[in-house]
Amino acid sequence: MSYKFLAIPCCILFFALISCGGNNEDQKNQESIESVDSSVTTNSDLSSNDREVSYTLPSALQIAYVFKKSGAMFIPNLLNNKAKASHYNTSNFKRGANFGIYSSDLAYCLFNKKYQESKEYLKACKDMGSFLGLNQAFESENLTQRFDKNIASEDSVIKIVSNIQLKTDVMFEQNKQNYIPVIAFAGAWTESMYIAFEVYSKNKNKKVLISLMEQLILSRTIIKALKVYEEKDAEIPALITAIEKINSEFNNIASVKSAMEKDEEMDFSVMPVTDSELKPIAESIKSLRASIVD
Amino acid sequence: MKKIITPLFSIPLVVSLMAFQRGDVLCNAKELKDKAKATLEPYKYDSSELTRILYKNKETIKEIEVPLFIGEKYRIIFELEALPKQVEVQIYNKSKESKNRKLLFSSKDKGAAKEFEFEVSKSRQVYIDYVIPPSEEGSYSGCAVFMVGYK
Numbered sequence: 001m002s003y004k005f006l007a008i009p010c011c012i013l014f015f016a017l018i019s020c021g022g023n024n025e026d027q028k029n030q031e032s033i034e035s036v037d038s039s040v041t042t043n044s045d046l047s048s049n050d051r052e053v054s055y056t057l058p059s060a061l062q063i064a065y066v067f068k069k070s071g072a073m074f075i076p077n078l079l080n081n082k083a084k085a086s087h088y089n090t091s092n093f094k095r096g097a098n099f100g101i102y103s104s105d106l107a108y109c110l111f112n113k114k115y116q117e118s119k120e121y122l123k124a125c126k127d128m129g130s131f132l133g134l135n136q137a138f139e140s141e142n143l144t145q146r147f148d149k150n151i152a153s154e155d156s157v158i159k160i161v162s163n164i165q166l167k168t169d170v171m172f173e174q175n176k177q178n179y180i181p182v183i184a185f186a187g188a189w190t191e192s193m194y195i196a197f198e199v200y201s202k203n204k205n206k207k208v209l210i211s212l213m214e215q216l217i218l219s220r221t222i223i224k225a226l227k228v229y230e231e232k233d234a235e236i237p238a239l240i241t242a243i244e245k246i247n248s249e250f251n252n253i254a255s256v257k258s259a260m261e262k263d264e265e266m267d268f269s270v271m272p273v274t275d276s277e278l279k280p281i282a283e284s285i286k287s288l289r290a291s292i293v294d
Numbered sequence: 295m296k297k298i299i300t301p302l303f304s305i306p307l308v309v310s311l312m313a314f315q316r317g318d319v320l321c322n323a324k325e326l327k328d329k330a331k332a333t334l335e336p337y338k339y340d341s342s343e344l345t346r347i348l349y350k351n352k353e354t355i356k357e358i359e360v361p362l363f364i365g366e367k368y369r370i371i372f373e374l375e376a377l378p379k380q381v382e383v384q385i386y387n388k389s390k391e392s393k394n395r396k397l398l399f400s401s402k403d404k405g406a407a408k409e410f411e412f413e414v415s416k417s418r419q420v421y422i423d424y425v426i427p428p429s430e431e432g433s434y435s436g437c438a439v440f441m442v443g444y445k
Contacts, residue, residue: 050354051390054345058361062340062444066363162339166331173323173344214363217418221361263394265418 055225057181059165060100060188061158063215064107067192070211072199074112079105080191080293082120085127092132093235096180097292099128100187103165107188108195110158115151122147122161129168133175137167179229179236186222186239187292189215194289197282206269213268216281219247242288246281253277321346321376321437330371330441333411337369337443345438347377349429356424359389360442367415367445370422372401375408377436382425385412389421 080101088098106121126138138144143164150156172181196212199205226240251257255271323344331339345356362368372383385399398420399412414420424438 050350050352051357052355053357053359054343055359056341056343056361056442058363058442059340061338062363062366065444066366158338166327166339166342169342170324170327214418218361221359221419224359263392 054228055221057185057218057221057225059162060103060185060192061107061110061161061165063189063192063218064104064111066214067108067196067208067211068111070207071205072196072208072211073203074108074114075195075199075202076114076117078195078198079108079117079121082124084293085124085131088128089131091233091235092177092180093183093233093239094292095128095131096183097187097190097239099125099132099180100184100189101191101289101293102128103184104188104191104195106161108192110154110161113154115157118157119148119151125164132177132180134168134171137164137171140167143167179232182222182225182229183233183236183239186226186243189218189222190285190289190292193285197278197285200278201282209273210268213266213271213273216246216250217266219243219250223247238291239288242284242291246284246288249281249284323437323439326373326376326437326439327441329375329409330373330439333371333373333409334369334441334443337367337445340368340442340444342439342441345424345440346435347381347424347426347438348435349379349426351430352428354426356426357390358422358424358440359419360422361419362414362417362442363444364416364418368413368417369443369445370412370414370420371441371443372410372412373408373439373441377408377438378434379427379429379436381427381438383410383438384423384425385414386421386423387417387419395421 080098082102082105085098085102088094102121102124106118106125109115109117109121122144126144129135129138143160147157147160150160169181172178193212193215196208196215200208200212223240223243226236226243230236230240251260253273254277255273256266259266259271321344326344327342330342341360343358345358347356348354360370370385374381374383383399383401384397386395387398388395398414401407401410404410422440
């Protein structure tokens with residue numbers, strides 16, 4: 001009996017097993033795999049004591065929830081046109097950013113108890129999701145049917161949308177597309193900021209202003225998270241530049257600048273902010289949003 | 295015939311071994327996140343992160359910056375059962391560059407628990423540090439998951 005046929009797998013097995021020992025080259029390889037796979041992990045922050053820093057971002061639902069708690073009113077014509085979903089099926093950047101825009105619109109409708117509109121924006125999210133390979137997230141456990149069934153119960157519907165969010169997060173992870181949720185959040189944040197500025201310009205509600213300022217702080221984390229994936233998509237650098245501009249305008253608000261210089265915790269309920277300081281930020285947000293949705 | 299069949303069998307074998315070597319088989323994101331989600335209730339899911347932990351021959355730290363909204367109540371769940379060796383979880387109020395950095399939580403008090411939670415409010419961000427102990431047996435890996443929920 002000849003055992004020659006076993007030679008090839010045995011050799012391969014041998015080399016595979018000895019490589020399990022973890023030599024330096026393996027460690028280097030493993031690190032490079034990690035930096036690609038791990039959610040928003042950056043090597044640029046590695047210091048001599050082997051510390052890596054990564055970033056997480058909140059959900060579109062939560063930023064809308066915080067905004068709603070400020071008493072912001074619902075203005076339907078601020079929402080992006082839900083019929084444009086297929087128009088954005090051109091690149092992963094466009095799909096991701098507009099998935100975020102529609103997620104934000106869906107959350108804005110939900111927290112304002114606009115259930116019919118919520119249903120329509122859920123469909124827009126589902127359409128964008130299908131272009132990104134997220135069908136399973138929307139179709140598993142009859143999430144969309146459960147949404148329809150519970151449409152009159154805010155708490156149930158919010159839980160269903162939170163579940164969809166979790167499933168899409170897992171799917172992006174499984175599909176090795178960890179950069180897309182960061183682009184999507186940048187889109188969601190832009191839409192939320194756009195709505196917040198428009199609502200504030202209508203009634204100058206101080207609570208809306210506080211919520212708006214709280215959300216502006218997030219620009220720093222979004223920039224750091226996007227920079228990790230700068231080379232993943234050719235359109236990311238321009239997005240970083242646009243958000244850096246907004247962040248710089250925010251930092252130029254006199255009271256913000258002063259708090260930063262003194263390393264003080266910012267309390268926007270007492271910090272003065274003028275309309276002239278807000279105007280350039282509102283314009284930059286508007287222009288960024290237009291570049292995503294047009 | 296054997297010449298064709300043998301390489302066909304060897305390819306999946308090598309692929310599985312390489313996957314095991316990278317630690318991928320230890321990281322079932324869905325299963326870990328589903329477990330964390332069950333503990334998160336009644337808080338609403340906000341975000342989560344699966345971190346691949348690589349043990350080296352010296353202590354290393356993986357820090358995750360988590361932005362929060364001031365005044366909101368949060369619950370953070372840690373799911374560490376896919377780690378071959380316990381890591382210490384530390385939560386700070388500020389980044390390592392800040393002079394006012396304070397330790398808010400350490401999993402040292404939790405012993406060998408593979409799952410625990412932390413609640414926070416009145417904070418604009420927290421910094422989660424996984425303190426990865428050195429490993430004498432050579433490098434191996436595992437996964438840690440945390441999940442943030444709000445009330």
